[in-house]
Amino acid sequence: MNHELLTALPEAPPTSSLAGAFKATLARDLRQALRRRSELINPLVFFALVITLFPLGISPDKALLATLAPGLLWVAALLATLLSLDGLFRQDLEDGSLEQLLLTPQPLPLLVLAKVAGHWLLTGLPLALMAPLLGVMLGLPSGAFGVLIASLALGSMSLSLIGAIGAALTVGLRRGGVLLSLIILPLYIPVLIFGAGAVQSAVNGMPSLAHLAILGAMLALALLLAPLAIAAGLRLSING
Amino acid sequence: MTADSDSPQAPARKVRPRKGGLWPWLHRMGAPATFFAASQRWLPWLWALAIMALVAGSVWGLAFAPADYQQGNSFRIIYVHVPAAILAQSCFMLLAVCALIFLVWKIKLADMVATAAAPVGALMTALALFSGSVWGIPTWGTWWIWDARLTSMLIQLFLYLGVIVLRGSFASRDSGSRAASILALVGMVNIPIIKYSVDWWSTLHQPATFTLSEAPPMPASMWIPLLMMVIGFYALFGALVLMRTRVEVLRRESRKQWVRDLLSPSSRARPDAAVVATEGDKS
Secondary structure (H helix, E strand, O other): OHHHHHHHOOOOOOOOOHHHHHHHHHHHHHHHHHHOHHHHOHHHHHHHHHHHHHHHHOOOOHHHHHHHHHHHHHHHHHHHHHHHHOOOOHHHHHOOHHHHHHHOOOOHHHHHHHHHHHHHHHHHHHHHHHHHHHHHHOOOOHHHHHHHHHHHHHHHHHHHHHHHHHHHHHOOOOOHHHHHHHHHHHHHHHHHHHHHHHHHHHHOOOOOHHHHHHHHHHHHHHHHHHHHHHHHHHHHHHHO | OOHHHHOOHHHHHOOOOOOOOHHHHHHHHOOHHHHHHHHHHHHHHHHHHHHHHHHHHHHHHHHHOOOEOOOEHHHHHHHHHHHHHHHHHHHHHHHHHHHHHHHHHOOHHHHHHHHHHHHHHHHHHHHHHHHHHHHHHHHHOOOOOOOHHHHHHHHHHHHHHHHHHHHHOOOOHHHHHHHHHHHHHHHHHHHHHHHHHHHHHOOOOOOOOOOOOOOOOOOHHHHHHHHHHHHHHHHHHHHHHHHHHHHHHHHHOOOOHHHHHHHOOOOOOOHHHHHHHHHHHHO
16 A cells, blocks of 8 residues: 555656645655654554553443443544644754745645645544444444544544644744643544544434534635644744 | 834824824834823723722622522622623633734734733633532532533633643744734634534533623623623723733833833832833843
8 A cells, every 4th residue: 555655646746836746745745754654653553552541441341332432432543643743843844844845935835735634644544444443342333433434534634734733833842742732632622522423423323424514614614724824833933 | 014113203293092093093002112101091990990890790799689589699600700701702802813913913012912811811711610610519519510611611721721831832932922823813713613512512501691682581680780790800801901911011122212211210110110120130
């Protein structure tokens, strides 16, 4: 799958078009991430570990775990996303490529969107695909797996976008990690409510399309506004 | 063009603030020196309004308003709870407006107001949460309930704390100001979303007491003192923020000539201004 990804995305094209810049930024991020695979699985391992902690901390009772499962899976996935966000811009800041990104003639919000898309492809999507496995371990009814994947895939895109605002604001700070969670977690709450709600209603045998639609609406809003805030945050982190 | 460029001309012209319309007036007020002089004239009025409304409202509300037929006397906590909750929300709006003015027009005074207002807003949020949970004991039988309004208030407290902490964690003041402004704007966009999603998630709380469209569903002897308390809280908030902003102005402009003139022995120095000046000298 990795190789397919690599070949499907073109090498950085020498065009100055918007789409070219978007693709080049995305391809660069993916290529870099795939060269450091051990870091790629960190959020996934974290996700699995946190889910392992809950039966140990609460009770191995299958019925109880099954009722808690939608919320547990969503909270754990959210924390895994949050954990991965601290590194979103840090590497680029340290090696100076973030400054180059700011200097390009293309609009910064677009390039930032490419970086966030890369983050989602490497964190949110794998988390969503892995969630049913952990759902099995928590005794989640198998009828809810489809909605679990869909809600996590949709919701984690919003999580990446909103979280990138915090990452951009704190990237210049020595101890940005704790601060990042303080400023981002309150903003994650709506996504959590509707994401976990979608899975919950699927478990209860009710239609969950309304929840997914609202998740989609949040994503649309985040796609519209978050890149601007991320770009402003990066500008101040570099220049300030 | 920054607000500071106006400051030399503003005192020299001696134009009455009323002349020239709202926009030029706002423009002059954007200059810290003009603001500092003008706010000194506003403060006594604000304090007088705050004290009068708060004393009258609380005496009327606590002693003379009729007890609720269901909740008895415990309902009287709304005379603190509702104004604090309203202020907590208004203050975040103020932060967002200041953030926008600061980011777009680079008017530094807006950022000083935001710096001064954020802790007061957080305090109001905490007061609303605390009074709400005290009220919860006789009414709901528990200190805390994961009810929609309580939860979104708690989230709002976290948002305030995030803005305050983010401002403080930058080495350069300007970066901290811009970061806090961006976060305040992001928070403002999110507050309605958070509110609606939390509402949707669970609700036990009664709907809003005051709406603009209808008369409140309680006797006038109950809501008039409440209205007075709300006005009093707004005036108190205004006075506190104004005073804190004045200190912030002095702290940031301590190297400017007008502050030195103000604090020189020949002029009539205010005690709190003198404290700030000595702090500035030590650093």
